Amino acid sequence: MERAEGATVTSWTQTAEEEEEKPEAPVRQQRNTSGNASRARWRSACPVRKRRRRRRRRRRSGCGSVPDRDELLIRLEASETRRAAMASPEQMCAVGRILVDPQRALTERFRALFTLKNLGGPDAVTWISQGFSDDSALLKHELAYCLGQMQNPAAIPVLTRVLEDREEEAMVRHEAGEALGAIGDFSVLELLREFCSDPVVEVAETCQLAVRRLEWLQSGGGGASNGGEAYTSVDPAPPVAEGRSTAELRAALLDETLPLFERYRAMFSLRNRGSEEAALALAAGLRCGSALFRHEVGYVLGQMKHPSTVPALRAALERHGESAMVRHEAAEALGAIGRDECLDALRRHRGDGERVVKESCEVALDMLEYENSEEFQYADALLRLNGSNPDG
Structure with missing residues (x-):
């Protein structure tokens, strides 16, 4: 994807050499200078650190403490608030014009x-x-x-x-x-x-x-949490109460005699478990139920990003006769997981005959480019505007 000329990218961390010289600087520097540094993963409700950067940090020593997920989420939420306050009407219009311009890349x-x-x-x-x-x-x-x-x-x-x-x-x-x-x-x-x-x-x-x-x-059900710390999305159904095993939730998910709302509740409960067993239980849902149900399973698997589900998602994307609604969600999920085998599948379907699948693969590949880059945030239109026009 082409970048705006002169755009700059804000990174959560400084270089390794700078960190070694100033152990406490990375956290303070981001708090002061990156009002735009909030990663909004495409269709993901959970802002998380990029995997490669996280692994690199953990290998380092003597460079200050690494914030845990709770602390990071608090910082990201505060960053969103600061950014909204800092965006001028002109900047908002500039971003809006990009959105509605059909000549721009999707x-x-x-x-x-x-x-x-x-x-x-x-x-x-x-x-x-x-x-x-x-x-x-x-x-x-x-x-x-x-x-x-x-x-x-x-x-x-x-x-x-x-x-x-x-x-x-x-x-x-x-x-x-x-x-x-x-x-x-x-x-x-x-x-x-x-x-x-x-x-x-x-x-x-x-x-x-x-x-x-x-x-x-x-x-009065609005007081229940949808997923604790891991997910902040507004979901179409709440998770069920605690106390049910993963096997019981899987059975409810796949039981087509149950009301759809109850199956969705089992779906989001399995997502919140986060385990491989729960991920594979969800993946089984890609072969049953209505197109709407299977599409929602694909969305949830994209939120979980568990590598064990890649084969099932690839099969859904490649399945002859599958609803485009399901295939596009499978493509999005593969882009979120971001492994090499995901990249291969997305490239193969970048020219798919179904437009929504083709475009989903294009956007998912852009997401993968982001995952493998040094960019901190995906939703970077305002940052790019600021980078290309420092006085704006």
Whole structure:
């Protein structure tokens, strides 16, 4: 992916030589200078340190303490707040123009989208909403996803229009319905109930899940955590209460006689376990249930990033006759895991006949480029603007 001319990249760490000379400098330096240093992994809710940098730090000695995950997440959240306060209206507009410009590379527009998501606020909602006139179903799907995760009620009107547009692609309408449920405003309950019987199965099932989630919130369930420290995403269903074994959760996940909401609860509980056993149980879900269910399994596996699931994800991406909705999510997950075998599969499908799969592979490969680079954050549109225009 081409970089903006003159762009600079902020790294969490200084060079090894600088760290050895000033043991405590890396943490203080980042706190003071990297208002943009918050990695927003594409479609990931968990900002984490890059694996290669983490391994390199652990090999070093005498360079100060390495912050643990809790401390890092706190810093990243504070960094997001500072960045939103620092972004000028002109900078917000500049990032928004990148997002809605069809002449820009899709990978660049995705980075702009997640920059706006991280900045938040009414202006970000306005710019993201303008993107629904694009002809890329993948981009519109991600626009709806981001609006749902932002949980800003100002997005309800545009999401409603997308859901109601029966000419829109199913995966876009589905994501609009899920986003309406994620925002958590009970005023959309009747709208969602209306679409629970939509002729498009993916839309109907999504709205059924969204209704169940809002009813769960109404009953006082909103105080439960969705995944502790590891995940901060707004999920379509909460995890089940503790006390069930991984085997029991796997059985519930794969039981097609259970309500979809209950299977989703088992799904997110398995995700939160984080073990290889839980990851493989989830991977089994890629061969059962509806396309919506399998697509959500792919999303969750991308959050987990467990290497044991690569064979199942590759099989889903390559499976003849599989829904494009599922294949695109498998591609995203492979990009998140980022191993060599993932790269091979994504390259093979970069010219796929299904546009949404093709574009998903392009963006996933950009994510892999990011993973293997020295860049700290993926959502870097504001940082690039600052780098190319130091006075801006």
